Amino acid sequence: MNAVLVTIPLALLLLALAVGAFFWAVDHDQFDDMETPGLLPLDEGPAANHPDDDEPIA
């Protein structure tokens, strides 16, 4: 049973960290718009507009 005494507090700590990280993300605008950021990976940026690797998806 001693293992439980280590793993459970560890689990609770991880839980607290996860919730904390999530709160941080929410407070930093990460969840305000869940529809539009889906396109961000497709954005090559204005500088990196390579004509040869044209189709990132499709």
Next chain:
Amino acid sequence: MMRATELCWHCGERLPATIIRATIAGESRSLCCHGCRAAAEWIEQLGLTDYYRLRTQPAQKADIDRTSHLAWQRDEIARHFLRDLGDGRRETMLLIEGVRCSGCVWLIERALLALPGVASVQVNALARRARVTWLEERVGLSSILDRLARTGYRAQPLDARALDEVRRRESRAALKRLVVAGFGAMQAMMFAAALYLRDAHATDATTDALFRWLGFIVATPVVLYSARPFFAGALRSLRARQLGIDVPVATAIALIYGASLVEAWRGGGHVYFDSVCMFVFFLLTGRYLEMRARHHAGDLIDALARLTPPFADRRREDHALERIGIHELRAGDRVHVGEGGLIPADGLLLSDACRVDEALVSGESAPIARRCGEPLIAGSVLIDGPVDMRVERVGAGTVVAGIVSMVERAQSERPQLARAGERATARFVVRVMSLTAVTALGWSVIDPSRAFTAALAVLVVSCPCAFALAVPAAITRALAVLARLGVLVVKPDAIAALAGASDVVFDKTGTLTEPTLALADVQTSERISRDTALRLAAALARESHHPVARAIAAACSDAGLPAATGVISQAGLGVRGIVQGRELRLGASRFALPVRESWNAEGVVLADERGALATFRLSEQLRPGARETIDALRAQGLQLHIASGDSPAKVADVAARLGITSWRARLSPADKLNDLRLMRARGARVLAVGDGINDAPILAGADVAVALASGADIAQASSDIVLASERLGALVAAQRIARETLAVIHQNQRWALLYNLVAVPLAALGFVPPWLAALGMSFSSLCVIGNALRIGRERSSMMRASRPLRSAAGAT
């Protein structure tokens, strides 16, 4: 993606006879107008041609009209719309027209960030809003608006005190609460499982106590933080001396949590920290989905912002024009309105004549001619101009503002029919509570040591499955199914009202019919064939922007049309020009026919110098699927009505085509609302479908209201359901799903009742050990969720090949 030969590369509209060509990203593209070309070339210049690859919808037709945005620099105006963030940064919320898909978002963000001085841009495609911050000394609001206009989007700053901040805070808090409850439920379940599954003979009191207190640790934030809205809501309704749904919910949460805490303290019976967490989690899930739907639908503030223009051009004493903010306008001011502009306030026309489109305000489909001294209504569109007008009423005194306040009143007196379901669950909970009390009392007489355990078992065995899940699981599932059909349910109570509707009241213009006209009939003189007449008329008509002309031009393919030269259009009368060497006139009979002659004068006349050649009769086009929808609704046993603000002849025509016998025409918004009250007095439960501003009051007052996404925002804001797809057919499916949902809710409640009738007496008598109570609760919950998942199953596999949605199944 699209057939580039027929459609405009930028906006996807059909190409006119004179195509404009431009080289975009090394390829020659066809464009419909100079506005679109300018936008496309500008986008290329910014290096953002990827937009055309990323977008999923064609852009809005770009307007050539490049009004100066310099007026936004004026301090009086800026104060209303800008927020000073300190250190020279300013922020505003822009309402952007023409945001169609994520491609637009990408484009807007790139285009604005490329502007030196713009610090950040956040665009929300669904809300059509952008939050922009910039450095005051490097760039001004006018340049930002200018850049958007060049890219093809018309933007308008929203009032700085807009509800957006409130809304953002609300959605963030709800998300945090939901996630805390979710994590809590998972952990509490794990710790509870350790208690359920332990070896009964090798009981170790210390280990048990450890797991009980662990359950307490994870359940505490769930109850104290996540469940706070329920406690707050319960308090609010108790203060108002009502028994809202939050009261039993909050009581149950508090009782289960408190009782479990006492049990944990005593180290005796069973704790139910897992049940209380799950209970809160399920309830919050339902509320979160509901809130998101509500936020997407927009609100009254947005709607008002779009109804009236932000500026007016006031004529000063010396006749020069000055651009002022709409709130600076006073009664008695003389205002100039350009062609295609929005009328800024209610007033009287000072110029000779003009035509205005009041379709959104009054429901009248045809443009209305106004003469000098006649009234103009704020929010209507000036079709030909420019004109001057004298302002009579501004702001809250205008007709439109009156309609808005009517909406607010109607909403407040909306029948609380939909709350019946909630009252049923509330009654059920009250019964469970009293049963719990009776159990506790009974046992305290027989064996006080078992009273507490037995009472708690009763509460747990019955509560979570029966009442927490029966309704929310079905409603949540129905919301998801409907959303896939393009039906956005803003207020979940609407599902019950939709299922129970007995009468449907349709608006005509824009709801049953398309906003544009269509050619219905051509009568020709013996001098000309039908085909030639149509081609000649179309050649003239395509040079005009009048809706009637557009309808005639649309009836004929553009290919090989003769060219019209010397075309002159006379406002309110028609167009004339030379086609194939003949001078032709197209328009009202008094314009087209120089001398009075006997000719069927109704409709649009095409004539040459020798007299009339043909008459074109135009009629409104039924929305695609309108017929099928009407037939299907009738087959479902609903009474159908049309209530329109349009002229009786037009309403009668549409009603006859759809086979609707009950119709009323030329109704003001107040008349519509009156009709509605009469219907309800007869005992009808009314479903209202509309799209215009004039429908807003009836939508707000109906038992359940459906608005079309293409219509006025204020109509959407006062509705429960928005048809995003604009297919009326979705309404039929929605109704069927609503009935299905109601049936499932009843089944769930009956099942819960049956289960409780068996389980509760056993629990009350003390026969149910904790593990069995938990098992029973889980089994019963799974039954309810499984049943809810049946909603819309046959429908969705039939309507569209989409993936089955089973997200909720794994939750318990």
